[in-house]
Amino acid sequence: MxxxxxxxxxxxxxxxxxxxxxxxxxxxxxxxxxxxxxxxxxxxxxxxxxxxxxxxxxxxxxxxxxxxxxxxxxxxxxxxxxxxxxxEYNSKVGKVVLGTVQGDIHDIGKDIFKGMLETNGFKVIDLGVDVSKEVFTQKVIENKPDIVGLSGVLTYTIEPMKEIVDALVEAGIRDQVKVIIGANHINIDTCKYIGADGFANDASAGTKICLEWMNK
The missing domain is CATH 1.10.1240.10 (Methionine synthase domain)
Incomplete structure (x- = not known):
C-alpha cells in the first residue's frame, strides 16, 4: 500500500x-x-x-x-x-435551490450536500429546514435555478416532496428545472412516485448527478 x-x-x-x-x-x-x-x-x-x-x-x-x-x-x-x-470557479457551474422539506428539521445531509455542490462550483440558495411547498415554489420563481434539491431524513417526507413537485407543475415551472431528492430511504420507485428527475442516498452521488445534468 x-x-x-x-x-x-x-x-x-x-x-x-x-x-x-x-x-x-x-x-x-x-x-x-x-x-x-x-x-x-x-x-x-x-x-x-x-x-x-x-x-x-x-x-x-x-x-x-x-x-x-x-x-x-x-x-x-x-x-x-x-x-x-x-x-477554480469564477463563473458558476449552475444554480441550485436547496432545502429540507416541510415536517423535517434535519440539516446534516443537506449541509454536506451544499458543501459538496459549492466546492464543485455551484451557487446554492439554501432555504433551510421545514420548508413549505409555497416557499420552494416562490424561491424557484425568484431565483430561476437549474436544479431544485429536496432533502428529507424521515420516511414521511416522501409526501411533502411530491407536493413540492406538484406545486412546481401547477406554477408552470416544472419543465424549467431538474429536481433531485436526497435521503437514505429513497429508491427508484419513490423517485418516480414523487416525480423527481433523480435521487441520491449520499451527497457525493447527488453532486455527480447535478454535474452530469449541467454538462448536458
Missing part, C-alpha cells in the same frame, strides 16, 4: 471514529501531499457513509451524526479547500 492510499484509509477510519483533530490534521497532510480537494471530499464522504451505517445500526446517535457534519464543515474551511473553491 502506497503512502497516499494509507493516508486515505486513515482519514476514512478517523472520520468513522469521529476523531475531529486527527481528521483535520490528516486532511491537511493529504492536501499538502497533492491530493485534489475534490478527491479529499470523496474520501471524507466515504467515512461519513460509515458513520451513517453505524447510526442506522443504532451504534451511533444523532449527536454522532452532528459531530460528523461538523468535521466535514471544518475540512471545507482548510486554506487549500477554500482557495480551490474561490479560484
Amino acid at each position: 502506497d503512502k497516499l492510499e494509507e493516508l486515505k484509509e486513515l482519514i476514512i477510519k478517523n472520520v468513522e471514529q469521529l476523531n475531529e483533530d486527527v481528521v483535520i490534521e490528516l486532511a491537511q497532510k493529504a492536501l499538502d501531499a497533492g491530493i485534489e480537494p475534490l478527491s479529499l471530499l470523496e474520501i471524507i464522504n466515504e467515512g461519513m457513509n460509515k458513520v451513517g451505517l453505524l447510526y442506522a445500526k443504532k451504534d451511533y446517535y444523532i449527536a454522532d451524526l452532528i459531530m460528523a457534519g461538523i468535521i466535514f464543515k471544518e475540512v471545507l474551511t482548510l486554506d487549500k479547500m477554500t482557495m480551490h473553491f474561490h479560484s
Whole structure:
C-alpha cells in the first residue's frame, strides 16, 4: 500500500471514529501531499457513509451524526479547500435551490450536500429546514435555478416532496428545472412516485448527478 492510499484509509477510519483533530490534521497532510480537494471530499464522504451505517445500526446517535457534519464543515474551511473553491470557479457551474422539506428539521445531509455542490462550483440558495411547498415554489420563481434539491431524513417526507413537485407543475415551472431528492430511504420507485428527475442516498452521488445534468 502506497503512502497516499494509507493516508486515505486513515482519514476514512478517523472520520468513522469521529476523531475531529486527527481528521483535520490528516486532511491537511493529504492536501499538502497533492491530493485534489475534490478527491479529499470523496474520501471524507466515504467515512461519513460509515458513520451513517453505524447510526442506522443504532451504534451511533444523532449527536454522532452532528459531530460528523461538523468535521466535514471544518475540512471545507482548510486554506487549500477554500482557495480551490474561490479560484477554480469564477463563473458558476449552475444554480441550485436547496432545502429540507416541510415536517423535517434535519440539516446534516443537506449541509454536506451544499458543501459538496459549492466546492464543485455551484451557487446554492439554501432555504433551510421545514420548508413549505409555497416557499420552494416562490424561491424557484425568484431565483430561476437549474436544479431544485429536496432533502428529507424521515420516511414521511416522501409526501411533502411530491407536493413540492406538484406545486412546481401547477406554477408552470416544472419543465424549467431538474429536481433531485436526497435521503437514505429513497429508491427508484419513490423517485418516480414523487416525480423527481433523480435521487441520491449520499451527497457525493447527488453532486455527480447535478454535474452530469449541467454538462448536458
